[in-house]
Amino acid sequence: MAKNDIKVKQDGPVLRIILNQPKRGNSVTDDMVRELTKLIRQAPKKSDIVVLRGAGKDFCVGRFGMGARPPVEPTAYARRNFSDVVFDAYGAMRQCPIPIVCVVQGGAHGFGCAIAAACDITIASDKAVFSVPEMAHQIMPTMVMSSFVDRVPRKAMAYLVYSMFEVSPERALSYGIVSDVVPAAKLDAHVDKLIAAMLKAPRISLTSAKEYVRSGPDMPVAGAIEYARNLHATINSAAEIRKPRT
Template sequence: MADDILVKQDGPILRITLNAPDRGNAVTDDMVIRLTKMINEAGKTADIVVLRGAGKDFCVGRAGMGARPSPEPTAYTRRNFSDVVFDAYGAMRNCPIPIIAVVQGGAHGFGCAIAAACDITIASDKASFSVPEMAHQIMPTMVMSSFVDRVPRKAMAYLVYSMFEVTPERALSYGIVSDVVPAAQLDSHVDKLTAAMLKAPRISLTSAKEYVRTGPDMSTAGAVEYARNLHAVINAAEEIRKPRG
């Protein structure tokens, strides 16, 4: 359905809302494909993306998780099916502008993965996070791939093997969440965050994301040199001196 993802251009902010609250915003493959396209194109019209779910949950996973197709696809075909999800994670990493996830409730499976993949994740103190894939006889490496540059090994192993729901405070300690706020203050906190970010020129937002994406994977010497070069180039750019209109 076209209305299972809502999109609103709010000035320099692109607001994307997963809109299937009756099923906890569990996503179909078609929804994931459309979400990926939206993220890939977001930088053309916006400086920030705010991603959230309608209703009480953020996203409880993929619709029909654990259902087995008949006949069973070959490994090659299954790999192509999986690319729908991997492409979504890649779009979030490669989007030139920062993506903020707003998690008010359950973030499980795919929902937990995209919460981790976003650049900033603000969680309500009522939120919960889990990776229940193995309980559904699903290998959890798709979700794990979204954690690999964000979540420490032991935290990743605990989430995957235990399949337990963890608190937002625990998710914060794992690197999935950026900040935890009281549920009643979630929206106002996100508004304050976006307002603060939009005081900076667009070129600062995009360059900071570029460094966050690439710097940690470099050697220390390489990361420092890249920071020096990026700092010099961006601070010399005309765009950084232009006030927002």
């Protein structure tokens, strides 16, 4: 991985991660994916929020060299190890205790579409486009689909992977990939406003809300309500929640 393939800036309690290969649409190598996973796993040590975005006109158009075949086809076991690079990234995003905000200004295809879905909040420009073109490259799309499984309805998932069409940010919003769509000229200001609003809450509130969003919807209703009751009582009794940010 080249030194500046991913730019990182610690902005107070916010870790800003920028995919930085704009000439190729921020398509990512395996080394870039490994570095992204590492950064996300380490982020909670110094940060309360992660902001992930891409440099230039696109967010991330997928994996670099997607569809290229090795001289010798690897065994299924070896191929699984290759795939784990991507699955590890999705897992890091889900398991990260602090919220990850994704900013999509342009193309988000394949892996880019997947990580846009995997992040906790995704703000898209009205110029953004999303697609899952894997099958056009003779690649099974199940890696991307695994990032959709708890976010995107079945029929929407099927449409994306079978059609391979690009969809608008408004359609991506209706599918559950995106949280909000804003005019391109107002994208940065909207994200700044969102981060400022989130930072009004103490860290313990941010992490506990993510914990519930991650686990609550998959529980039986009675269990989800009881979990909410216990989490509410526990967090509201913590000393940290009464401490204003400095």
